[in-house]
Amino acid sequence: MKVVLKHLTKIFPNRTKNLPDVIAVNDFDFEIPDGKLVGLLGPSGCGKSTALNLISGLLEPTSGQIFFGENDVTKLPPENRGVGMVFQNYALYPHLTVLENIIFPLQNLKGDKKMTREQMEAKALEVARLVQIEHLMERKPNEMSGGQQQRVAIARALVKTPNVLLLDEPLSNLDARLRLQTREEIRRIQTETGVTTIFVTHDQEEAMSISDLIIVMKDGVVNQIGKPQDVYDDPCNLFVAQFLGTPQINTFNGRVENGWLYIGEDKVLKTTGISDQEVYAGIRPEGFILDENGPLHCRLSAVEVMGRDTSVVSFNDNMTGVSVRSIISAENRVDTSGKEVRFSLKPYKVHLFSKEDQKRLYFEEGVLR
């Protein structure tokens, strides 16, 4: 089922006295398509949980509307919206078995939705199979690993066949290996059930790896919505460019003069279509080409061999970060005897941003062809 948000806004009084109100969700106005897995992504405190709680009905909006399909659900209580929710801290009932935990949401169904014990157990077993915990039905939560507990929580969220599945940082409590495995599981479960899913995380890699669409937000405001690769390749502002990608995009203070980008005295790239001005120049790590005649001069610091790739760490007086990190194919042998390293640049891996509002400045050569 598609979810449509219309000018959805939530304002909280500030937790610190005498400070202005917090606009946790600021004019959300977009559609989440039916049957997709959408990653809601942004730094801690940007309003992700607030947005999710508005959609579930746990919070009431200050203004705006929420539609599930064609139905306005803005005033509906959570239990009538048909949402399944999973939180970071599983929130299972500790004294109940897995089976009883999963069945729990089915027990208070009324009218023609009321189920017999047998029907409930059959349904519980069906979702337990989906998340692959059918052999654990008699366990108590404290007799299981974190990953298993999180699967139980997902099964419980799915047992009523929700219209929308809402996941709020569901992997945060898992160790690194389990995180990777469980996120693949979530993708598989979502694909198998086809349930419209909103997956909240502050981890860009997590969101990029499993989402059909990502929504990048900051300070309550949606900055960009798109397919993960499209947003990575074509960020609309400096924040989005810096938030996506590891290692992070390398940012330099530069300037455009007569259609060319300068970093310091180096005339590094043709940038037709941008008027003369100071800019931020963001260069993706994979956008550097080792080139003994290349226009960008850096001071070599370290070469880290990583098997498939080589990471060249260098310095430049005009960089804004700690160091310049470039990823070079391992076949491209790096001469580490000198103190200097020179690069030419792949134009479509270079993004320029206005110094005034940090919005993207587009140049002809920067288009990916």
Ligand code: ADP
């Ligand atoms: P996230 O989930 O992205 O970390 P939240 O949605 O939890 O962010 O919070 C967004 C902002 O709203 C934060 O500044 C937070 O302090 C504020 N906030 C959240 N809930 C409340 C509340 N009940 N009262 C006051 N401020 C709140």
Ligand code: MG
């Ligand atoms: Mg949160």
